[in-house]
Structure formats: C-alpha cells, structure tokens
Amino acid sequence: MSTSTSPEKSTVKEEIVPSLPGEHIVEIVSDSGEGAQKCGQSFAAISAKMGNGVWTVEIIPAEIHPPSRTIESASGIRIRFGSTKVTNMGDEAELMVALNEQVPYARILQKAYKEGTIMLLENKWATDQSEHIKTQYATALKDFEARGYKVIEIPMEVECLKIIKSARKGKNMWVLGMLCYIYDRNLDIAKNQIRHTFRTKPEAVIESNLLLLQGGYDWAADNLDFQYPIKPMELKEEMVVMNGNEAVGMGILAAGIEVCSMYPITPATSTSHFLAECIENSGGLIHQAEDEIAAIGFAIGSSYAGKTAVTITSGPGLALKNEFIGLAAMGEVPLVIVDVQRGGPSTGLPTKVEQGDLLAVLYGQPGDTPVITMAASTIEECFHFIILARKIAESFRTPVVVLTDANLATGQQPFPRPKVCKEWFSPPIDQSPWKQGVDPYEWDEATGLSRRPIPGQPNGMYTLTGLAHSKEGKPSYDPENNQRTTAYRSKKLATFKNTLKPPEIHGDKEGDLLIVGWGSTLGAIDEAVDRVRAEGGSVSSLHLRFLSPLEPGLKEIFSCFKKVMTIEINYSDDVSDPVINNDNRRYSQLAWVLRAKTLVDIDCYSNVEGQPLSPRKIVRKLQQELEQLKA
Amino acid sequence: MYGLKPDILVDLPEKYFCLTDYEKVAAKWCPGCGDYAVLGNIQKLCRDEQLDPAKTVFVSGIGCSSRFPHYMKTYGFHGLHGRAFPVASGIKWRRPDLHVFVITGDGDCCAIGAGSWIHAIRFNIDLTVMLFNNEIYGLTKNQTSPTSRMGTVSNTTPRGSVLPPINPMQTTLGVGNVSFVAQTVDWNPPHLYATIQAAHRHKGFSFVHIIQRCPKFQSDLVEQFTAGKDKLYLLTGNEGVELDDVVIKSFDHTVEHDAHNINAARSLAEDPDNIYLGVLYRNTKAQRYDEYGVHNIGYTVEQKMEALNSELNKYAV
Numbered sequence: 034m035s036t037s038t039s040p041e042k043s044t045v046k047e048e049i050v051p052s053l054p055g056e057h058i059v060e061i062v063s064d065s066g067e068g069a070q071k072c073g074q075s076f077a078a079i080s081a082k083m084g085n086g087v088w089t090v091e092i093i094p095a096e097i098h099p100p101s102r103t104i105e106s107a108s109g110i111r112i113r114f115g116s117t118k119v120t121n122m123g124d125e126a127e128l129m130v131a132l133n134e135q136v137p138y139a140r141i142l143q144k145a146y147k148e149g150t151i152m153l154l155e156n157k158w159a160t161d162q163s164e165h166i167k168t169q170y171a172t173a174l175k176d177f178e179a180r181g182y183k184v185i186e187i188p189m190e191v192e193c194l195k196i197i198k199s200a201r202k203g204k205n206m207w208v209l210g211m212l213c214y215i216y217d218r219n220l221d222i223a224k225n226q227i228r229h230t231f232r233t234k235p236e237a238v239i240e241s242n243l244l245l246l247q248g249g250y251d252w253a254a255d256n257l258d259f260q261y262p263i264k265p266m267e268l269k270e271e272m273v274v275m276n277g278n279e280a281v282g283m284g285i286l287a288a289g290i291e292v293c294s295m296y297p298i299t300p301a302t303s304t305s306h307f308l309a310e311c312i313e314n315s316g317g318l319i320h321q322a323e324d325e326i327a328a329i330g331f332a333i334g335s336s337y338a339g340k341t342a343v344t345i346t347s348g349p350g351l352a353l354k355n356e357f358i359g360l361a362a363m364g365e366v367p368l369v370i371v372d373v374q375r376g377g378p379s380t381g382l383p384t385k386v387e388q389g390d391l392l393a394v395l396y397g398q399p400g401d402t403p404v405i406t407m408a409a410s411t412i413e414e415c416f417h418f419i420i421l422a423r424k425i426a427e428s429f430r431t432p433v434v435v436l437t438d439a440n441l442a443t444g445q446q447p448f449p450r451p452k453v454c455k456e457w458f459s460p461p462i463d464q465s466p467w468k469q470g471v472d473p474y475e476w477d478e479a480t481g482l483s484r485r486p487i488p489g490q491p492n493g494m495y496t497l498t499g500l501a502h503s504k505e506g507k508p509s510y511d512p513e514n515n516q517r518t519t520a521y522r523s524k525k526l527a528t529f530k531n532t533l534k535p536p537e538i539h540g541d542k543e544g545d546l547l548i549v550g551w552g553s554t555l556g557a558i559d560e561a562v563d564r565v566r567a568e569g570g571s572v573s574s575l576h577l578r579f580l581s582p583l584e585p586g587l588k589e590i591f592s593c594f595k596k597v598m599t600i601e602i603n604y605s606d607d608v609s610d611p612v613i614n615n616d617n618r619r620y621s622q623l624a625w626v627l628r629a630k631t632l633v634d635i636d637c638y639s640n641v642e643g644q645p646l647s648p649r650k651i652v653r654k655l656q657q658e659l660e661q662l663k664a
Numbered sequence: 665m666y667g668l669k670p671d672i673l674v675d676l677p678e679k680y681f682c683l684t685d686y687e688k689v690a691a692k693w694c695p696g697c698g699d700y701a702v703l704g705n706i707q708k709l710c711r712d713e714q715l716d717p718a719k720t721v722f723v724s725g726i727g728c729s730s731r732f733p734h735y736m737k738t739y740g741f742h743g744l745h746g747r748a749f750p751v752a753s754g755i756k757w758r759r760p761d762l763h764v765f766v767i768t769g770d771g772d773c774c775a776i777g778a779g780s781w782i783h784a785i786r787f788n789i790d791l792t793v794m795l796f797n798n799e800i801y802g803l804t805k806n807q808t809s810p811t812s813r814m815g816t817v818s819n820t821t822p823r824g825s826v827l828p829p830i831n832p833m834q835t836t837l838g839v840g841n842v843s844f845v846a847q848t849v850d851w852n853p854p855h856l857y858a859t860i861q862a863a864h865r866h867k868g869f870s871f872v873h874i875i876q877r878c879p880k881f882q883s884d885l886v887e888q889f890t891a892g893k894d895k896l897y898l899l900t901g902n903e904g905v906e907l908d909d910v911v912i913k914s915f916d917h918t919v920e921h922d923a924h925n926i927n928a929a930r931s932l933a934e935d936p937d938n939i940y941l942g943v944l945y946r947n948t949k950a951q952r953y954d955e956y957g958v959h960n961i962g963y964t965v966e967q968k969m970e971a972l973n974s975e976l977n978k979y980a981v
C-alpha cells in the first residue's frame with residue numbers, strides 16, 4: 034500500500050467478506066480527546082437514520098487525558114451496521130480508522146481485527162520532526178502489514194489544514210466525511226446530524242464542521258477506489274436511536290418518575306446528563322447527592338413522601354447502597370434502583386462491561402431481603418423495563434433493581450419508537466383520608482401485599498422503621514411476629530412470580546445443548562446459536578429477564594436438553610486448571626442461582642476480560658461442547 | 665345572642681389539635697433521660713403551632729433519641745444510623761406542605777452521619793433539626809462518642825478518651841450556606857421550648873444543639889452543668905428567642921448578641937469555657953434547595969407525555 038498524498042488512487046484488491054452478508058464493522062480509534070467517539074456516534078446515528086441496523090460499542094480510556102500515542106490513550110468506537118437488525122458487536126472489524134499508529138494496539142490486544150481488515154491510517158507521523166515517532170510509525174506500519182491488515186496511509190492532517198487552522202479539533206468530522214463516502218451515506222442526513230451534534234455551539238463551529246465533512250467526503254471520492262454501500266432496511270415503523278443510558282433516562286421520563294437521585298459513577302452517570310437536560314420539562318428533578326448512600330436515602334425519603342423516585346449507580350455504588358436497599362425492603366418503600374454494571378470487584382474496570390453484580394443484588398443483604406430483580410438485554414428493554422419496574426415497585430411496595438451494563442450503557446441501537454401511553458406514568462399522590470382501622474402494614478395473607486399510607490393522608494399516620502415491626506408499624510421483638518412478617522415480605526416474590534410466563538426458547542424446545550443467558554449478551558448468544566444451528570448443531574438458547582424471582586418453568590425446560598450451560602460476562606473457575614475440581618469449582622453467577630434453584634447440573638462459560646462477547650467466541654465454545662456431547 | 669357577632673366563627677379552624685393528637689405510646693427511655701423533656705416540649709410546640717399531624721413527619725436515624733418518631737402520633741421515619749438527613753431532605757424537597765423534623769444524636773449526626781450533616785447544612789432545606797447531645801453512645805451501652813470530653817471513661821476508652829471532642833456548634837457554623845444555629849439545654853424547659861419554636865419558625869435548615877443528660881452513662885454531666893451554672897450565658901437581642909422575664913432572671917449571666925453576625929456567632933461557639941444559649945446565628949437569605957425543588961411540581965400526565973414525545977423526537981430516525 035502506498036502513501037496517498039499523491040492523487041494516485043489507493044486500491045483494495047480482494048473483496049472484503051463481511052461476517053454476515055450486507056454488513057460491516059467499522060472502528061475509529063484516536064487519542065483521548067480527538068473526538069473519535071463523536072465521529073462514530075454521528076456515523077451510527079446517520080446509518081440508523083438511513084434505515085440500517087446498528088450496534089455500537091465505545092472504547093473508553095479509564096483516564097480523562099492519558100499520555101497521547103499510547104495504548105492507554107486509545108479512545109474510540111466500534112460501529113457494526115447492516116441491512117438487517119444488528120444485536121451485538123460482532124466479531125473482527127472489516128475497516129478501521131486510526132489517527133495514530135499506536136492506538137490500534139489497544140484494540141489489537143483485544144483481537145478486534147483480522148487479516149484483511151482495512152486500516153485507514155493518519156500518515157502525518159511518517160514525517161514527524163521526532164525521529165522516535167518516525168521510527169515508531171515505520172515499525173508499526175511493518176507490523177500491521179505483517180498482521181495482514183490492508184493499510185492505507187491518509188494525509189488527514191494535511192487535508193484538514195486546508196480547511197481549518199488546527200486539525201486536532203475537527204479531524205474527526207473529516208474522517209466522518211470520508212466514511213460517508215466509503216459507505217455511501219446520505220450527505221443531507223449527515224449534515225443534519227452535524228447540526229444536531231453541535232447544536233449548542235456557535236454557527237461558525239457548525240459551518241467549519243460541515244466543511245470538514247464535505248472535505249473528507251470529496252477527498253475520499255477523489256482518492257479511494259472502493260466503496261461499500263450497505264443497503265438500508267425498509268423501515269416499517271418509526272424508529273428511534275439512542276444508547277442504553279439514554280434509554281434508561283427516557284424510561285424514567287416515561288414512568289413519570291419525579292426524583293432521580295444519584296452520585297456520579299462510571300458508567301451510569303450519563304443517564305443523569307441526559308435527564309439534567311430534560312427532566313425538568315416533565316415535572317421531575319435530578320438530585321446530585323453528597324455520596325452514594327445519601328443518593329438512595331434521598332430517593333427513599335422522596336418515595337416515602339409519595340414522589341416516585343429512582344437512583345442510578347454501578348457496582349461500587351451498589352455496595353454502598355446496600356443498607357438502604359435493606360431498609361426499603363423492610364419498610365416496604367417502592368423504589369427503582371438501576372445498576373449499570375461494570376468490572377469488579379472494588380473499583381475494578383470502571384469503563385468495561387461485566388455481569389458481576391447479580392449475586393450481590395440477590396444475596397448482598399443481611400437477613401432475608403427479597404428484592405425484585407430484572408435485567409435488560411437490549412437498549413429497547415432499558416426503556417421499557419424502567420416503566421415496568423416503577424409499576425412493580427409501587428404495586429408490590431418493594432425496591433426493584435434493574436440491571437444493565439457498560440455494554441448497553443454506551444451502545445447505540447435503533448428500535449421502534451415507543452408509542453407513549455398514559456398508563457406508563459405514575460399517578461398523582463393519593464392524599465385522600467386513609468381508611469380508619471386499616472393498619473399501615475395490613476398484609477394480605479395470600480399475597481403478602483399491603484397498601485401504604487403517604488404523609489399528608491389523614492388517619493394514615495405511622496412510623497416507618499427498619500426494626501422488626503407489627504402490622505401497626507410498631508417495633509416488635511415477638512418471635513412469632515418476626516417469623517410471620519418476614520414470610521409476608523418473601524411471599525410478595527412468590528405472588529409476583531405467579532404473574533410471569535415461562536421464558537421463550539430460541540431454537541428447538543429440546544436437543545443437545547441449551548444456553549442460558551441474561552443481560553446484554555442476548556444478541557451475541559442468539560447470533561452464535563443461529564450460526565451453529567445453520568451448520569446442523571442441536572443447540573438452543575434462553576434469555577432471562579427476571580432473575581429474582583426467576584421466570585417459571587425452568588426445570589421442565591432444562592429437562593429437555595442433554596446439557597444446560599450459562600454464558601455470562603463474569604468470573605468462573607477454569608475447569609482445565611489442575612487445581613480446580615468439582616469440589617472447589619466456583620461457577621459464574623447465574624449458574625450458581627440456577628443450580629441451586631433447579632438442582633440441574635448446569636455448566637457455565639464466562640470470562641472477565643471486560644469485553645462484550647463476540648458471536649465467534651461463543652460459536653467456538655458451542656461447537657466444542659456439541660462435540661464433547663457426541664463423544 | 666349574648667352580644668356575640670356571628671362572623672367571629674369564620675376564623676375558627678376546621679379542627680383544633682390537642683396534645684393528645686400528638687401523644688402516642690409512653691416512651692421507653694431511662695428514667696431521668698433528657699429525651700423526655702424534648703418530647704413533651706415538641707408535642708406542646710406542635711399543638712401551639714397547630715401542625716396537622718397528617719402533614720408532620722419526624723425523621724430519625726439510630727440511637728436512643730432516634731426512637732422519638734415512635735412516640736409521636738404523626739408520620740415518622742425511623743431509618744438507618746446516620747442517615748436521617750438524606751431521608752428527611754428527600755421527603756421535604758418536593759413536599760412543601762409537610763412539616764419535617766429531624767431527630768438525631770451525637771453518634772448519629774457527628775460520627776456515622778457526619779458527611780450528610782455537613783451537606784444538609786449546605787442544602788438548607790426547610791427542616792427543624794434537633795441534635796440530642798448527651799456526649800455518649802447510650803443504646804449500644806456506653807461507648808465514647810465524638811462529642812465526649814477528653815478523658816471520658818467508657819467501655820471503648822476504659823483509661824479515658826484521648827482526643828478532644830467535635831464541637832457541633834463550631835462545625836455547623838463553619839459550613840457554607842448555614843442558615844440557623846441555636847443552642848439549648850434539656851433541663852430548662854421554657855428555654856428549650858422557645859428555642860425549638862424559633863427553629864421551627866425559621867424557613868431553612870434550623871439546627872438546634874440540645875445539651876442533655878444521660879442519667880445512665882454520663883450522670884456526672886448533670887452535676888457538672890448544674891454546678892457550673894455560672895458558665896451558662898443567655899443570649900439576648902432582637903433575633904434571639906422569646907422568653908418570659910422569669911426565665912431570663914433565672915440565668916446568672918446574659919449576653920447581648922447580634923444573631924446576624926456570623927463572626928460573633930463563631931467566637932461564641934469556640935469559647936472553651938462558657939456555653940451560650942439561644943440563637944447564635946440566623947440568615948434568612950441563605951439559598952434554599954427546597955425552593956429549587958418545588959419550582960416544577962404538579963405536572964399533569966399530558967404535560968409529561970408531551971415532554972417525553974418531544975425528547976423522543978430528538979432521537980427519531
């Protein structure tokens with residue numbers, strides 16, 4: 034591949050074979066602060082608006098401004114888009130754009146590229162003043178070619194400087210223009226997207242970014258001789274495109290929640306950024322508390338006083354909130370808690386995905402603390418589950434935890450535009466007189482449910498307490514009372530479970546292997562199962578949305594398969610390790626729960642690499658399992 | 665009839681609340697505990713201010729004094745150790761119609777809940793806060809608290825505590841946006857009453873430091889206080905508390921104090937030798953977070969639907 038400062042056209046000889054017909058995976062990586070994410074998010078939004086299926090994964094450095102031209106500095110985004118619905122990040126990228134030759138190594142470590150991946154590389158480093166950088170560049174170039182990447186060196190800086198004075202801010206939009214040419218994007222949609230992205234900026238900024246877009250597009254048209262027009266789908270209904278944190282925020286608006294009490298924590302915080310812009314128009318407010326504990330305490334106070342509330346956090350914050358979750362369960366205060374999971378334990382991997390909080394939510398409390406727990410598996414579910422969680426919390430007078438994760442949080446995906454309906458919104462608070470003679474915890478024998486008085490209601494006065502209490506709300510140390518009231522609180526989960534349907538099975542209802550998943554891995558697991566089934570493998574999958582209580586009928590479903598295995602993004606022992614045996618083996622989190630619940634010998638496959646699972650990785654595992662089952 | 669004009673009836677309240685409308689079960693504190701005096705005076709205050717029990721909420725943390733809400737026939741929230749402030753703030757933030765009181769102890773407020781204490785002062789939400797300071801952990805049975813004097817012998821410091829105490833007045837007055845700070849003692853009921861009344865009437869975070877006895881674990885403090893009567897100074901001045909002359913005369917010393925002067929208030933709080941009773945500081949202009957909290961309450965479902973649709977438009981494909 035030659036450098037392309039001359040007007041000679043670069044060529045890519047071999048046809049690129051995408052992992053599925055009619056789709057491509059593109060990555061843009063740069064130093065932190067160069068705007069690769071903004072470029073990619075815009076590209077994803079443009080593609081979604083044209084009618085492509087889209088899924089994005091952000092590549093986020095842990096620090097704000099790490100030293101440039103290093104692996105730590107790599108910041109960027111992956112966009113998988115195609116002519117059909119896209120549900121996961123896919124396998125290796127077909128094309129990548131790099132603003133220097135060092136940052137791709139962050140992704141090479143994660144096996145993001147393959148032989149044949151096209152690499153569009155900023156070439157200004159080849160002529161850098163520093164000998165060291167020049168050498169680094171030359172070395173990397175050789176290495177990339179040895180790895181089989183099709184490197185095309187591109188004079189991004191030179192071209193941008195023809196349009197603007199400093200290329201550091203703006204090169205991303207030039208790259209966007211180049212990608213728009215390569216993928217034959219509609220330039221009007223692209224221009225509108227730029228106007229939207231920079232809507233708070235002065236007109237001059239918008240103008241120069243539009244010029245950069247056009248500049249990148251024109252340069253590519255003149256200098257590149259390949260294009261991959263990814264055809265859009267025919268959209269049958271109106272769609273919206275957003276990431277999971279925005280969808281959670283949108284769900285908060287749709288649930289009519291009036292108080293969102295939070296403390297900044299990665300990767301949950303951007304929900305509050307979204308809400309800070311708009312929740313006031315909906316009669317709600319954001320409260321940024323002094324710490325995680327106060328954030329949930331404030332939300333509980335608000336909910337106790339009849340204002341529906343949500344608190345949003347991630348693993349370390351969940352750990353701090355635990356005592357209050359126990360109080361909400363004991364005092365029966367409705368509350369929605371969103372946990373955007375990240376890598377743990379402790380501070381762990383703040384910007385990376387893990388499904389590591391399940392057991393902490395289910396069993397992280399002293400005593401018996403039944404908490405309804407659900408997990409969103411798509412961006413769309415991030416929206417609808419908040420509405421559902423608010424309703425469950427208030428109907429069952431209980432805290433409800435909604436689990437999402439870093440993969441959903443920043444991933445963008447189009448989904449059918451929700452048709453807003455009245456029933457989603459919480460009703461105004463009841464201030465009518467409380468019925469005389471009805472106790473604040475008048476538990477129903479059969480269901481464990483009770484109605485709650487709200488301050489302001491005459492005759493309803495009671496004191497909520499975290500102490501064991503009688504139905505009058507009075508502290509009670511009576512042995513029989515504690516046994517009975519603990520049972521009432523537990524019974525609410527049984528009552529709730531009666532409203533659930535058995536999960537749907539993806540694939541045949543019986544066979545050799547059943548994969549059980551939860552959360553953001555849905556798309557990758559289903560795609561892998563489809564690929565293996567297409568080769569004739571007898572494998573099905575099932576994805577759980579409710580984890581406490583579990584959806585019904587699992588044992589019966591499991592009994593129709595020779596083997597059941599969970600696939601998760603959390604830790605489990607490697608059975609090939611000589612130290613690990615059946616006696617000391619520790620399973621992944623859902624596997625523990627399902628084994629205990631069903632007494633089925635459920636296996637698991639999981640890792641804590643902090644990455645979304647790729648379908649290819651799952652396919653390999655499924656093939657291996659099916660072979661073993663045959664043998 | 666009887667020469668009465670019928671229109672005087674127009675001003676009669678719908679219901680007149682009596683003491684019994686606030687009294688619940690008999691409290692279970694130790695005999696001689698200072699908490700009783702506060703409870704009686706609070707009930708009297710509620711009656712005198714005619715606070716609707718259905719619109720009144722007592723919020724507490726954990727500790728002897730935090731059992732307080734259980735003894736009031738109002739709404740109550742007996743929550744977690746150290747966490748009364750965020751809960752009370754959440755209750756009041758968007759419910760301007762509720763009267764919210766916070767009951768906290770020296771362990772609850774100055775130790776485990778110190779973080780939220782500082783921030784609650786800064787938020788300046790309209791809460792009436794009473795810190796019951798008996799300088800000891802009572803409910804967990806005799807451990808040194810952050811307000812215990814140096815040398816306090818307890819189960820955790822059998823050879824005497826080794827650090828000087830936190831001074832809650834000094835700390836509160838040191839926080840930005842502080843709004844109302846007063847000090848009283850449990851053994852002077854008229855002063856106690858007048859102080860919590862002034863606190864209740866102040867709009868904002870009204871902090872009342874109540875110096876009180878623990879007959880069980882700090883019994884010698886009672887003697888120290890009563891014997892050291894000459895160390896008690898009554899603050900007078902037009903921003904102070906309203907007291908009968910009889911009560912004023914019961915003090916050996918009075919000091920004229922301008923409660924708007926924060927520097928003067930801080931000097932009084934820092935005085936190691938004497939205790940000043942009354943309102944040390946009052947600022948009605950401090951920014952109130954609950955005023956922000958109520959600026960957009962009461963939206964209809966239709967308004968909320970419109971807001972949601974307008975957000976969805978921005979993300980439409």
